[in-house]
Amino acid sequence: MKQKKSRSSAKTATEDRVRNAIVGHIARNGYSNNLKIKSGDPQSVDISATHKNSVSRTIFIETKGNLPGCNKNLAIRNAWGQIMGRVTSLNAKRIHGLGFPKEWEKNVAKLSSPVVAREVSLRYYFVDTHGSVEESSAAAFIAGIHERKGTESNAGKLRGDEITERAFGLAKSYSWAFKRAISRCENFW
Helix, strand or coil, rough: CCCCCCCCCCCCCCHHHHHHHHHHHHCCCCCCCEEEEEECCCCCCCCEEEECEEEEEEEEECCCCCCCCCCCHHHHHHHHHHCCCCCCCCCCCCCEEEEEEEEHHHHCCCCCCHHHHHHHHEEEEECCCCCCCCEEEEEHHHHHHHEEEECCCCCHHCCCHHHHHHHHHHHHHCCCHHHHHHHHHHHHC
16 A cells, blocks of 8 residues: 655745745845845835846845735735835836745736736746745736636726726725825826
């Protein structure tokens, strides 16, 4: 009688494990200078670093992971709000990212705004239970989700102004800082 192999090497993808796996991944890809990992400071980004070949190439990543009783949809929305609050410019050399457990991928796709993600050059990082990291751009992530579903994107069915309005509404709901900035801008319009 054969015994099943134990899955002892598979571990729950907690926020610390997700963060540590992503730190290793970005360091291997050149983002190892000025590497800062959040250590209890609720105001700081989870991971920030500059590229070893250019001080102007910076990366900022918010991570979330499994915890007992964790509401993953709320955690995903919280991560979106946190990263949107840190977007200070739309600069190709400034990368913003979100890191989650691999099993959250469908929820992330459902709760993400493809328009906003593309505009801020967002990167997605998914960590499996063995610590492997899968990285993708916003366009590749959204295209991959729609390809797996076998359906076309809702964005193709909407007019441009509807897409902008939905993305703007979604982004506004994610961050109080964004809401405050928009309210100041609306006074000028």
